[in-house]
Amino acid sequence: MEDDYQTPRFTIGRQSSMAPEKIPEPSIHSEEEVLEDGEEIDGGVRLMYLCNEGDVEGIKELLDSGIDANYRDIDDRTALHVAACQGLKDVVEILLDRGADVDPKDRWGSTPLADAIFYKNVDVIKILETHGAKHPMAPMHVKTPREVPEYEINPSELDFTQSKEITKGTYCMAMWRGIQVAVKKLDDKVLSDDDQVRKFHDELALLQRLRHPNIVQFLGAVTQSNPMMIVTEYLPRGDLRELLKRKVQLKPATAVRYALDIARGMSYLHEIKGDPIIHRDLEPSNILRDDTGHLKVADFGVSKLVTVKEDKPFTCLDTSCKYIAPEVFTSEEYDTKADVFSFALIVQEMIEGRMPFAEKEDSEASEAYASKERPLFKAPSKLYPHGLKTLIEECWQDKPAKRPTFREIIKRLESILHHMGHKRQWRVLLSLFFCLVSGFCLFMSSLTCFFFHVFISDEAIDMLSEFRAQEET
Structure with a gap:
């Protein structure tokens, strides 16, 4: 991992109006992460995962440890956004009771109430309204004939001065708003290839719909100028x-x-x-x-x-x-x-x-x-x-x-x-049992040697002295 990689990156569950409907899947290792070299998971990232899973006790424990209920990810989403999207009213109530802002806006300008309304989570809507959440204003109508997509990135914001190839020669690393990102370019050479351009647009159409912890995070794209680009999160640990x-x-x-x-x-x-x-x-x-x-x-x-x-x-x-x-x-x-x-x-x-x-x-x-x-x-x-x-x-x-x-x-x-x-637990217990047995055997062996020295060795020495005296006579 590069030393200058600072911002922890995270995506989860449904996200704003860009995300499709999804049935949450059970998770058994939200906190049992596969880490190397003793690294620890960022507390805010763990909070987002637990809110997605609805782990009430785990959330309370994290907040009690001092984790900020208003932690924001790279898209300015908070744990309240996640809980509102997923319709987890118990989690929403805990976060609000622990000081979570009721109307934070994410990267797309969406609030938890807007997300709850979009996903028709009635119970969550009522809770947020009770805590003073404001209903979102209707968006302004774009009068220009060519609307710019909300995910559009200004290419001047992408810094390629320290760029490097990532995989397959397709993606390269760049800097965008202070963070490292992965950029996929559609070279000028293939712009005349209708099939390649179609594939580019198809991939872009798919990526902007996906929001899940185990799917690479789409950040934006350059579609109004050449070269066209797709920008996703940069994962320095490789593939x-x-x-x-x-x-x-x-x-x-x-x-x-x-x-x-x-x-x-x-x-x-x-x-x-x-x-x-x-x-x-x-x-x-x-x-x-x-x-x-x-x-x-x-x-x-x-x-x-x-x-x-x-x-x-x-x-x-x-x-x-x-x-x-x-x-x-x-x-x-x-x-x-x-x-x-x-x-x-x-x-x-x-x-x-x-x-x-x-x-x-x-x-x-x-x-x-x-x-x-x-x-x-x-x-x-x-x-x-x-x-x-x-x-x-x-x-x-x-x-x-x-x-x-x-x-x-x-x-x-x-x-x-x-x-x-369970198998590992039994192995640990068996190892502990054998250690205790070995220790007991060692103790008994030492005790036997001690008694031999005290009660037997002196008698043996006397017998040997008497034998030597008879031999001299």
């Missing part, structure tokens, strides 16, 4: 591919937690009401690590809505064929279960420490999938927590309908992680 190159294999507990992060992000994409999104390029280099150790799904350049019909077949020119489902490769009809297939390969790779069909070329790997071949499980069975190998095999079933949904996958992974936690 999962880089981590796997360094670590080779991940510890089973880490792999399961990472799998949960990916599954939560993908479940969000697949369950957007009306317009579920198929990622189609789910692979380690498109999964980023944030500063709290969580994973976030990124790069929606080839993603598409389930309801949108394609004009031409999806090809391996668009992405790596090492991770795409066989039905996509063979140009058959496919749905969100194609992402489930890719997910299984990633989870196996985290345990095995090697890419799927590493010895094959991309196209050869895809042909193997289509022929019902799957990567072998070569790692020792002890590295696969109970139930994980079976889950992987179900996720890469040849028939998409037999693969579980990400909502089902989340439940299975939570159960696996829970079982691992």
Whole structure:
């Protein structure tokens, strides 16, 4: 992590009027983060997570420890915004009782009351009104023929003087309003390519609708001048591919937690009401690590809505064929279960420490999938927590309908992680028991030696002296 990276970054749940409808997913490790080198989670970030999960006791504990109830994230959202969007009236009441401002405005000018009205959270609306929240004014009508999108960023605000390439030569790092951001440029060379321009606009249309802790955060875009750009949060810890190159294999507990992060992000994409999104390029280099150790799904350049019909077949020119489902490769009809297939390969790779069909070329790997071949499980069975190998095999079933949904996958992974936690507790107890037994045995051994010295050794010495005296005589 660079030394000049200062602002903790965070996205959660529904956000202003830009976010789609979402069913909250259960979380079992809001505070049990995957961190390295003894780092601690920012208290404000933890507050936002707990408010999204509705963890009343956890919120009280944090506020009692001195965390500011008016903490703001990069988009100036507060915990009250999150609770109002999610319709959590108990959380709203706690925050207001602990001094939360009732009418803070986020980056888009939305207040908690405006968010509660948009998501039709009646109970929250009543509570906010009781505490004096003001109803938002109607927006001004733009009279110019060409309206500027609310997410539009002035390109002069982007500082590329210390820019560096991030991944695939597509994204680069820049400074925007004092923070580091990732910028994806549409070069002048491809502006004449209608297909590339369409993909750019499609990705932009998807990103501005997404708000979830396990999805990369969209910050804005440059669309009124050239080059056109998409600006997202910059995650200095890099992607999962880089981590796997360094670590080779991940510890089973880490792999399961990472799998949960990916599954939560993908479940969000697949369950957007009306317009579920198929990622189609789910692979380690498109999964980023944030500063709290969580994973976030990124790069929606080839993603598409389930309801949108394609004009031409999806090809391996668009992405790596090492991770795409066989039905996509063979140009058959496919749905969100194609992402489930890719997910299984990633989870196996985290345990095995090697890419799927590493010895094959991309196209050869895809042909193997289509022929019902799957990567072998070569790692020792002890590295696969109970139930994980079976889950992987179900996720890469040849028939998409037999693969579980990400909502089902989340439940299975939570159960696996829970079982691992109990197993670790028993190991600790057994270790403690054996330590006590060893200590007791050592004590008894020392006590035996002591009695031997006091009651036996003197008699042995007398007998030896008497024997020597007889021998001399």
